Amino acid sequence: MTTQNRGTVKVENGRYRVTGNFHYAYPNEPIRDESGKLLGITNPADMTHIHAYGGEAPFFENLSNAKLLGTKCANPKCETYGSVYIPYRIHCPDCLMRNEEVDLTELARKGASVHTFMITERTGAFNTLEKPIRFVNVEFEGVSTILMGYLSIGEPEIGMKVVPIFQTKKPTFTIMDLSWVPAGTSAADLPEGFTF
Amino acid sequence: MIKFSKQQLKIPQMSKPVYLVTGGMSKFDRAIPEKRTEELVIDSFLEAAEFINKSPEELKQYIHSCYYGHFADHFGDQLLGEAVIHDRLGLDPLGNVGIKTGGATGGSTIWEAYKAVASGYSDTALAMGWERMDEVPTDEGNHYIASAADKDWETPLGHIYTGYYAVMAQKYWQVFGKEEESFRRTLAEIAVKNKGYARMNPHAQSPMKITVEDVLNSPIVAHPLRALDCCLMSVGASCVILADEKTAYEMTDNPLLLYSSAGSHTLRVADRRDMAIPLLPNESPDQYKDLGVRFPGGDRYPGFTGFLAARMAAYYAYGMAGIVDPTEDLDLVELHDAFTISDIQTYEDIGIRPYGEGRSYVESGDCYHTNPFTGQPGKLPANLSGGLIGCMHAVGATGIMQVIEVAQHIWGRWSEMHADEAKWKRFNRVKPDDWTDLQVKGAKRGLAISHAGVGSHVTATVLVHPDHQLKGRG
Structure with a gap:
């Protein structure tokens, strides 16, 4: 077969x-x-399943353009008006109005740090990441949420400054196109296909 | 939401009291290739019938609606498996529904059956849960479990749920555990305790007589967690029968009052916004003002260290049952010890200890059947079944098993159900020579916490002997 x-x-x-x-x-x-x-x-x-990204499609599309998109509640009547979200939320969790897209790329380059992390040798079926995997949960100044991802270079520590890198050469259009490296990493050291 | 309205904080007011009449469990194991799921389900139902001296036919006569907890269709590769089970139990054409809330499925199944009886829809309801996690290899099982995280934002990252969970463990370890060796040993003690209690339970899958050193020397899963800190993957079934007062006393002379509640939080830990700590009845508004000073990094709530869903479930259940201080008002608990560290986190979420001080519940000896420091009964014994680390985690059955285990203590029938040589033999297990009676003497009230993954769903089920209700009950 x-x-x-x-x-x-x-x-x-x-x-x-x-x-x-x-x-x-x-x-x-x-x-x-x-x-x-x-x-x-x-x-x-x-x-094989078919899966719709719907309103989140811009996020996954833009990883291949080296852009990190989040969203923001733009409803002045909402009690959490102005809250910024990444993971990208299509609607505000409080007022349920459609959020406004915000480009967080520069913020992530300047103000991202590791909130927590873990390192594991264990994976499930269909894993494509190299082991051990270094999971990092990244917090950004002025953002309400804390994004999960993986560190491609170095050893994680809580509070460590990190910057995003993007699979721009051979994008998969999944969350795997986004990774993190310690601030100050040189472009020459990035994994294959990734750019800042 | 990060602020709650008066309506959202309402303590549930049920139309009528609900009683636990009986419960039963199958054998639990990593694999049971010789039995179909329906055979395990029927094993648990037969035990429930026998427990109140009824034939299965007699017990079935009372049942009016059925609630089936089965988390993962993927594992059994059978959609609508609930309908198969319902038929094999011979309960058609009664109404039935499947319930899925990840690791909390068992507790949620009881929650649904509880509301059916409390509302008057049914005088008697069946809550039955099962899981079979032996029909795919472990790494594919891990992929399926990871599929209960967000498929776009989390699952592709390693297809390993432990990865999404252990980041919380890491944060708790560093902030509240302060990376202390003494804290690491306290975690290990929980595994030693629960594996040890599992030795007294013929249903249990992983009885082990081990030491703290054994836990600390077991393979690393994700620092600081090691293999012996983690729950099991299991096969098995468990069920309870709930009824209104009149019917309960027709079926048995000793039913227990049951209260059930639920809380939730975002599927992705990522989405949890900083908020004020909702307080339980034994906490004061000022108590957490300096939490971030005492535990630097611990001022974000719930952050990656607390389970808001557990706190909300406890808030509702304590209000319903009149519990003010769980350590004083309860005689035993069964907690969702998915990992030793999440067990400690839960002590804090449900008010057994204040935030930041969970470890003292273990270190004081309060969590033991017999306090190892004083030789006296533990103040609030936890997981005498062996819990998820020692007994089982057949997901849909877990929360129901916990409730049965608590109930058997309040009924004063724990020894009868765990000492029986015939049961040990039937399960092809050897009863240890040093088998110890773990019956909590004089137990009147207990609690079971059923919990999903990183805390998306949590239920609290309180059992109270009707002669020992607390004042201020709602």
């Missing part, structure tokens, strides 16, 4: 147009104990 011609999707006239294969079928295999008694079967599954 091959997995050639894996499915791709386009949107035309507001509808998904799919081409190729979105699933591949494989035979079941029996599960037996030492005596040969049948206990069950394997159920192989290989399928």
Whole structure:
């Protein structure tokens, strides 16, 4: 069984147009104990889902342009008017009005630090990050929330100044296109495909 | 939201009191290849029926609606698995619904059944939970669990939930634990305690007689957490029957009052905005003014160190049951010890200790069945079942198992349900020679906390012997 011609999707006239294969079928295999008694079967599954980014699409698109977008409540009547959010929130969690987009790239370059972190050798299936993974939760001056990401260079510490780097050469259009490095890292040291 | 209205802070007022009538559990294990889920569910139902000397048919006659806790369809690869179970229990055509709130699924299932009885919709309701986490290899299981984090913003980062959780542990470790070796040893003591209590529980998956050094020498998962600091992945089922007063006393002469509440917080810890600490009845407004001075970095609430969902669930439940100080008013607790460090965080969220001082609950010996320093009964024993670290974490069943374990103490029947040689044998387990009776003598009131992941959902279930209700009950 091959997995050639894996499915791709386009949107035309507001509808998904799919081409190729979105699933591949494989035979079941029996599960037996030492005596040969049948206990069950394997159920192989290989399928591709379609996922809409909706109002968050600008965030994922702009990582490939080396931009970090957040949002801000622009409703003067809201009690938390002016609060800035990243992760990008499409709507204000209090007044539910549509938030205004704000470019946080410069703020992140100047005022980002590690709120907390962890280092792990363990990963789940489908992981693509190199182990050990250094998770960092990054806080920004004047921002209400604390963004999770991964550190590509160095060892994390609480309070450490970090700057964002972006997968601009071969973007995946996922959160993986954003990573962090210690402030002062030289461009020559960045991982493949990443730029400041 | 970071501010609450009067309406949101209302202590729930139920239309009628709700009683716990009985409960039962299957065996719990890492894998049970010889049984289908429905067989485990029926095992737990049979134990619940037998506990009140009823046949399964007799017990079923009382049931009017059913609440099924099963967290991850992915694990069983069966959508609408609740309908399968409902049929196999022979409960069609009664109304039933599936409940999913991650690790809090068991507690939430009880919450739903509770409201059904309290409202008068049903005189008797079944809350049944199960999980089977043995049908994918561990790394794929980790991917599925990580899929309960935000799929766009978190899951792609390693597909490992521990990664999203351990950042909280790291912050607590540095701010409130001050990276002290003594604190690290206190964490290890929790694992030693819970694995040790699991040795007295025939249902338990991971009984171990270990030392603090064993925990400290176990493989690192994510500093400062090691393998023995972490909860289990499990297979199994558990259920309870809830009823109104009249029906409860028809079914048994000794039902327990039950109160259930729920709180929540953002799925991504990232989104938790700084706010004032909501206070519990045993706390004062000034008490946390200098928290950031005593614990530098600890002034952001809940930040990455507190679980607001647990605090809100406790706030509602304490109000409902009339609890002012959990350590004084309760006789035992079952907490969601997903990790030793989150166990300590929870002591603070639910007011067993003030924020920043959770470790003293362990270090005082209060959390033990028998205080190791005084030889006297512990003030508020925790997780005598073995908890998630020693007994099991069959997600949908966990919160229900905790409630059953607390209830058996209040019923004075813990020993009967854990000493039985036949049960040890049926589960193919060896009862230890030094098996110890952990019955909490004279237990009248207890609490179970069911908790999801990084704290997106938490429920609090309080059990009270009807002769020992607290004043000021709502």
